[in-house]
Amino acid sequence: MRIGGQMAADLSTAIAPPGGDGSDGTRLIRPRKGLIGINFAELWRYRELFLFLAWRDILVRYKQTFLGILWALLQPLLTVLIFTVIFEKLGKFSSNGQPYVVMTLAAWLPWQFFTNALTESSNSLVASSNMVSKVYFPRLIVPAASVLSGLIDFLISLALLVALMAWYHVQFRLRLLLLPLFLAAAFLAAFAVGVWLSALNVKYRDVKYVVPFFTRMGMYVSPVGFMSAEVLHKFGPRDYFFYSLNPMVGVIDGFRWCVLGAGFEPYWAGFLASMGAVLLVLGSGVIYFRTTEKRFADVI
Amino acid sequence: MSSPVISVRGLGKRYQISGRGSHDTLRDHLAHGAKALFHRVAGGKAGDGGDSGEFWALRDVSFDVQQGEVMGVIGRNGAGKSTLLKILSQITDPTTGEIRVRGRVASLLEVGTGFHLELSGRENVYLNGAILGMTKAEIKKKFDEIVAFADVEKFLDMPVKRYSSGMYMRLAFAVAAHLDPEILVVDEVLAVGDAEFQKKCLGKMQDVSARDGRTVLFVSHNMAAIQQLCSKIVLLEGGEVKFQGGVQAAIEAYLGDNRPASDGMVDLSDWKARKGVEHVKIKALKFLTLGGAQKSEFLMGEPVQLCIEVVFDREVVEPDVGFALLTSHKQPLFASALSDCGPVKNAGPGTMIYSASIDPCQLMPGAYRFALVVMRKGGDVYDFVDEVPGFTVLPIPSENSIQPDLRWGSLFFKFPWRVEPVTK
Numbered sequence A: 001m002r003i004g005g006q007m008a009a010d011l012s013t014a015i016a017p018p019g020g021d022g023s024d025g026t027r028l029i030r031p032r033k034g035l036i037g038i039n040f041a042e043l044w045r046y047r048e049l050f051l052f053l054a055w056r057d058i059l060v061r062y063k064q065t066f067l068g069i070l071w072a073l074l075q076p077l078l079t080v081l082i083f084t085v086i087f088e089k090l091g092k093f094s095s096n097g098q099p100y101v102v103m104t105l106a107a108w109l110p111w112q113f114f115t116n117a118l119t120e121s122s123n124s125l126v127a128s129s130n131m132v133s134k135v136y137f138p139r140l141i142v143p144a145a146s147v148l149s150g151l152i153d154f155l156i157s158l159a160l161l162v163a164l165m166a167w168y169h170v171q172f173r174l175r176l177l178l179l180p181l182f183l184a185a186a187f188l189a190a191f192a193v194g195v196w197l198s199a200l201n202v203k204y205r206d207v208k209y210v211v212p213f214f215t216r217m218g219m220y221v222s223p224v225g226f227m228s229a230e231v232l233h234k235f236g237p238r239d240y241f242f243y244s245l246n247p248m249v250g251v252i253d254g255f256r257w258c259v260l261g262a263g264f265e266p267y268w269a270g271f272l273a274s275m276g277a278v279l280l281v282l283g284s285g286v287i288y289f290r291t292t293e294k295r296f297a298d299v300i
Numbered sequence B: 001m002s003s004p005v006i007s008v009r010g011l012g013k014r015y016q017i018s019g020r021g022s023h024d025t026l027r028d029h030l031a032h033g034a035k036a037l038f039h040r041v042a043g044g045k046a047g048d049g050g051d052s053g054e055f056w057a058l059r060d061v062s063f064d065v066q067q068g069e070v071m072g073v074i075g076r077n078g079a080g081k082s083t084l085l086k087i088l089s090q091i092t093d094p095t096t097g098e099i100r101v102r103g104r105v106a107s108l109l110e111v112g113t114g115f116h117l118e119l120s121g122r123e124n125v126y127l128n129g130a131i132l133g134m135t136k137a138e139i140k141k142k143f144d145e146i147v148a149f150a151d152v153e154k155f156l157d158m159p160v161k162r163y164s165s166g167m168y169m170r171l172a173f174a175v176a177a178h179l180d181p182e183i184l185v186v187d188e189v190l191a192v193g194d195a196e197f198q199k200k201c202l203g204k205m206q207d208v209s210a211r212d213g214r215t216v217l218f219v220s221h222n223m224a225a226i227q228q229l230c231s232k233i234v235l236l237e238g239g240e241v242k243f244q245g246g247v248q249a250a251i252e253a254y255l256g257d258n259r260p261a262s263d264g265m266v267d268l269s270d271w272k273a274r275k276g277v278e279h280v281k282i283k284a285l286k287f288l289t290l291g292g293a294q295k296s297e298f299l300m301g302e303p304v305q306l307c308i309e310v311v312f313d314r315e316v317v318e319p320d321v322g323f324a325l326l327t328s329h330k331q332p333l334f335a336s337a338l339s340d341c342g343p344v345k346n347a348g349p350g351t352m353i354y355s356a357s358i359d360p361c362q363l364m365p366g367a368y369r370f371a372l373v374v375m376r377k378g379g380d381v382y383d384f385v386d387e388v389p390g391f392t393v394l395p396i397p398s399e400n401s402i403q404p405d406l407r408w409g410s411l412f413f414k415f416p417w418r419v420e421p422v423t424k
Helices: A002-011 A040-045 A047-061 A068-090 A100-127 A129-134 A141-149 A151-167 A174-203 A207-221 A229-235 A237-243 A247-260 A268-299 B026-041 B081-088 B121-131 B136-150 B165-177 B195-210 B223-229 B247-256
Strands: A026-029 B006-017 B053-065 B070-075 B096-102 B105-108 B183-187 B215-219 B232-237 B240-245 B265-267 B274-276 B280-288 B297-299 B304-312 B319-326 B332-337 B350-358 B366-376 B381-394
Touching: A040 A047, A047 A141, A047 A151, A047 B121, A068 A100, A068 A151, A100 A129, A100 A141, A100 A151, A100 A174, A100 A207, A100 A247, A129 A268, A141 A151, A141 A174, A174 A207, A174 A247, A174 A268, A229 A237, A237 A268, A247 A268, B006 B081, B053 B081, B053 B096, B053 B232, B053 B240, B070 B081, B070 B223, B070 B247, B081 B096, B081 B105, B081 B183, B081 B215, B121 B136, B121 B165, B136 B165, B165 B195, B183 B195, B195 B215, B195 B223, B215 B223, B223 B247, B232 B247, B240 B247, B265 B381, B274 B280, B280 B366, B280 B381, B304 B319, B304 B366, B319 B350, B319 B381, B332 B366
Parallel strands: B070 B215, B070 B232, B105 B183, B183 B215, B297 B381
Antiparallel strands: A026 B096, B006 B053, B006 B096, B232 B240, B265 B280, B274 B381, B280 B304, B304 B350, B319 B332, B319 B366, B366 B381
16 A cells, blocks of 8 residues: 555646645545535646647737738737728827827737637637547636637737837826736636637537627727717716727726826726636636536537 | 546536537527427427437446456447546546546646648647647657657658548557646557568557556557457446446357347347437348348348338438448448439338348358448438448359458459460
């Protein structure tokens, strides 16, 4: 038994035991009932797999494309130019005296990250159906890793933003250091919805049609091409509060605030309320995910 | 050894069979709900949702595996082997019962899970290792060993989509073979690669159990591999344990029902391993001569008339009936379906006999089996039975030229041959 124990200790780094360990190292597999919460210890043991999956998605992203990583520059650049023409030149929207291109790109960055993350994560479980039906691991890793992989595009677009800021002589403020905070908020929002949708997608393939529609509409509803202050002016403060429950309103305003200064300060009360809503969606999503998880392999 | 390493008690797994498509949409659910409502109002049985049913892939399965044992799990297709392994690997939850496992489990239900075609061999080793539960440090340590085992050193930085299928499989198995669990659960992975590589894999698995005293649970159709590796066997049939014990006895029990149908008829009304719905049932399979005599041994070339009896409890829309002919090694040779000959009419309620003439019967001497299916066009299965005993084809004594044991293949064709000298 001593030798066995020694071996077990050596191996504990090798094979992470799936959850539900008894104190004597015995694992019990039996039908699970009711709502199931998160097993944090198990998630921590599988952290390397999480990073490996994100790393795989990043490696694969631009394989066998001609322009490769340039796509991550071209897409935001062209989008921002078109938005500027439509909203500034044709729509005569205001930009508080700041370069419209920079204002739009500052919004496009988190929005692109959010939609990428949402699309990838809601499709993630179905895309790894092979893994889900053949290997055990905490399934939550899958949508989480796919959200993370969108970061690479974000970082490339960020370089574009820095270049445009320099070109337009926009002052680099200390406040830029707060960007990761707002990025984290976008991450959380995408993950919260992604957890729900990825689990629903296992059973209901409707999700495939919902997500593109959702992200396309969301782009017009969120202040990507215009300032959110326009909404405040045209609809009044009460409606503006409800408008701000969309977490991306606060995130986008936060980005603009960091990049362009005080004229773009987010509506904090609305932002906090929206984050509360995100946490609610995340909590319920995780519970739904964990509770239906045991049937994933059967129905996927 | 005192207590078993794996102890399975009263394990059961129930699946819902939906007669609808394999994936739900919300629309289906709404439509289904409306239908159920209507049924209830109309006095129909609630929950009897038309085409859906349930079936037990496993029922009341109990057995123990001791430390260091290599336990083989055998049984026909659909006997519940894979379901058992999936529950043991925690991929799916059981419906009833429990399993107690002492020690870390690594399961190999497939080699190369998570391999990405665009990634290089090197990258896939890391990825696959992580998926199977190894840490980065551990993969690094074993990397050279894995690559040497797979024999792919030269192609490490090439995307695996450019690998030959042999190289791909070798690399995939090599990663799996270097896991170091206390309990290894393996499903049929040896059915890959060439004979030489299979031997290497078997050797590796033997090492795992013999040298390191690890416990192995091994599922296979390959009786030679089972005999070589296992010390004990669980034989599953229709989701239940039919036999457990020594290897020889188990293999005999398994192959025992490999005999041909006696007197030309197989009664399928109590056949356990079936998939489908309650209200359609394949009742019997009969073999007749063209003259109508029932028998189970036919001479080479003698036409066989196949009769499939199907009971329909109610009217079923356009049920298609088909069969596949299998060799004694359970390899499908060919398949045929009623709908090959034109549109299919509705059937039932009542019993229908579907017959097909295998004429000309171009089979080599040997024993053959059948898989039978009743399905809806498009794929929903009403009833399905696999590996049903079939008939035996006997050599024709007068035709000495066809020596069954010297000739390859299971099919026989007499082609026109010509011989002529090359003229200058």
